[in-house]
Amino acid sequence: MPDLLLYDFHLSGNCHKIRVFAAILGLPLELKNVQVLDGETRTEDFYQISPMQQIPVLKDGDIIVQDSQAILLYMAMKYGHDWIDRTPEGMAAIHEWLSYGAKEASNGPQMSRLSFLDPHENIDLERAQAVGHKVLAQLDRILSTRDWLCLGKPTIADLAVFPYVALSREGNLPLDDHPNVLAWIDRIRAIPGYYPMEGMLPAL
Template sequence: MKLYHHPLSGHAHRARLFLNLLGVDHELVHVDLAQGAHKQAAFLALNPFGQVPVLDDDGTIVADSNAILVYLAKKLQRSDWLPEAPAAAAEVQRWLSVAAGQIAYGPAAARLVTVFGAPYRPEEVIARAHGILALVEAQLADRSFLAGAAPTVADVALYSYTARAPEGNVDLQPYPRLRAWLARIEALPGFVAFDRTPVGLAA
């Protein structure tokens, strides 16, 4: 498998993280976002949206980080990571939606301001970040992972931007359960870290 990625993209990291957690051999293909490689014809042929990551599984092209998580779990029949039971599957899907929604518009957006100079209002995206992180903290009151006692693709989807939220000036100190959850993910066999950027509270 080939994973088209950029090391500072949290979306790309979640796909890379899952490949590593699953122990899947893969080639990383660097997409130079600063030089606009994601907007060139060759890359747009893979993903017309012009975004990383993209997975090339021997000619089967899968774009979108959450779609890649689902594809890998289904292809490898890893129902431990993506449950088949209706209620459990729905719980995981709920958190995939959070990753694409509140996480993207909260901690991910706050980090885009400091790392890439995105034109968001810091006070607005930081407040959004704390709103969703408080809900994650509450979710972890009676469980080790988001959907229960074992990790699922839900945890993979939320990890990257949550772990690097301080780079966007989002303080994780008020969330002890969340910080313990991050540590549990980081202790999983095959874990690979998301590159750090010395900005915001991480400067």
């Protein structure tokens, strides 16, 4: 069994996607809590672990991977081959959604939620909500003709995008208006090993 350590924060959707993927793959994952709200990611000690100064960070023996999307890709390539497709077009299709998870899902749903969770963050809520509405509408349309974001099967693309979308209500975004998104979240919930995080309950 690999020796996996996750630098983690329990309220982070980006950490949650790693916790969920490890659970789905049946991989043991030691969690090390990082005091994000107290500025621990900005310390010199943390810089030595993560020059990007962010969580999650995965340590697999001597290998360190930063960024939740990169961690999903690493885990899939090493431990979960069914969750990617190694052809150029397959990797590209997945990668479109890894970028979407890094950018759109972050700038909309994640920032909306963060502005309520941590009022000290100087977030433009109006803009975050505008992006959030657009993201939910776009996903709802795309998911009206497919069950999974790409490749006709569950992949790390779905895991990369779903957490902050599933947490949209905490950012005052209208998830209930988007039935195809809700049905997709239900399909993710039904994957063996999946478990929700705080804030996704009870409605999800």
